[in-house]
Amino acid sequence: AQTVTQSQPEMSVQEAETVTLSCTYDTSENNYYLFWYKQPPSRQMILVIRQEAYKQQNATENRFSVNFQKAAKSFSLKISDSQLGDTAMYFCAFMKHGSRLTFGEGTQLTVNP
Amino acid sequence: NAGVTQTPKFQVLKTGQSMTLQCAQDMNHEYMSWYRQDPGMGLRLIHYSVGAGITDQGEVPNGYNVSRSTTEDFPLRLLSAAPSQTSVYFCASSSLGNTEAFFGQGTRLTVV
Numbered sequence: 001a002q003t004v005t006q007s008q009p010e011m012s013v014q015e016a017e018t019v020t021l022s023c024t025y026d027t028s029e030n031n032y033y034l035f036w037y038k039q040p041p042s043r044q045m046i047l048v049i050r051q052e053a054y055k056q057q058n059a060t061e062n063r064f065s066v067n068f069q070k071a072a073k074s075f076s077l078k079i080s081d082s083q084l085g086d087t088a089m090y091f092c093a094f095m096k097h098g099s100r101l102t103f104g105e106g107t108q109l110t111v112n113p
Numbered sequence: 114n115a116g117v118t119q120t121p122k123f124q125v126l127k128t129g130q131s132m133t134l135q136c137a138q139d140m141n142h143e144y145m146s147w148y149r150q151d152p153g154m155g156l157r158l159i160h161y162s163v164g165a166g167i168t169d170q171g172e173v174p175n176g177y178n179v180s181r182s183t184t185e186d187f188p189l190r191l192l193s194a195a196p197s198q199t200s201v202y203f204c205a206s207s208s209l210g211n212t213e214a215f216f217g218q219g220t221r222l223t224v225v
Contacts, residue, residue: 009153033212045203045216091155095212100146100171101205103155 002027002094006104013082014112020067021077021107023092029053032096034068034075039089039106048090051075082111115139119204119217126194126224134189134220136204143209145187149173149200150219156203162187163209194224 004025013019025034036048051059051068058066063083067076079086092104120135138145146161148171158171162181176198178190187206191198204217 004155006155035212043201043219043221045205045219047213050212100158100161101148101156101214103148103157105153105155 002029002032002096002102004092004094004102004104006092006107008107009105010108010110012110012112013079015082015084017082018078018080019082019109021079021090021092021109023075023077023104025073025075025092025094025104027073027094029096032094034066035093035095035101036064036066036075036077037091037093037103038086039091040085040087045091049077079109084111084113087111117204117206117215117217119202119220121220122218124220124222126191126222128194128196128224130194131190131192132194133191134202134204134222136187136189136217137185138187138206138215139185140206140208140215141184142206142215143184145181145204145206146171146214147177147179147187147189148203148205149198150203151200159189159202191222196224198222199224 032053034051038046038048049061063080065078089106091106094102117138143164147159148156150156160179162168202220205214207214
């Protein structure tokens with residue numbers, strides 16, 4: 001069974017600064033996918049970024065990028081130039097292809113003006 | 114573009130009552146699932162389905178039933194609500210050939 005761990009229940013950052021959210025996972029699979037989801041106060045689950053395990057290059061989406069360390073089973077999310085709208089709960093998640101999502105506990109990020 | 118439609122958004126039940134959370138998707142996705150979200154525990158899988166007529170249990174299935182009579186619909190039934198089922202519930206769907214999951218808006222359920 002896969003497990004996903006987010007060891008930072010809460011984090012805060014000043015507007016325009018950079019913040020990194022941590023995520024580790026455990027699996028015996030070689031091919032899988034990793035995700036970061038954002039959940040603002042509206043409760044909507046929004047896909048932020050996706051990483052395929054077979055790709056060595058770290059995924060980026062505008063101000064969001066990941067540091068994927070497959071051997072260490074680590075998948076951190078870096079948010080650059082933080083904005084007030086980035087305030088949300090962030091979930092790290094794991095998926096084998098065509099299978100269920102396994103989520104971490106979540107990190108509540110607050111961006112301060 | 115309806116995507117995944119989940120109803121109701123809020124519900125209060127008394128202990129022992131039954132209810133059905135509705136979930137419908139219009140993307141012809143094979144895979145549908147139900148999660149519950151509790152503070153400090155992330156989202157945990159309750160039940161899932163890989164196609165019409167096929168369902169299976171997830172991590173926390175006790176107290177919940179599901180059925181999948183059509184590709185579009187995947188209702189979640191609480192037969193006898195308990196306070197431990199107070200949670201936020203999410204329905205999600207995805208294509209088996211794609212990794213992106215689409216989520217409903219969530220249902221906040223309170224059992225008193």
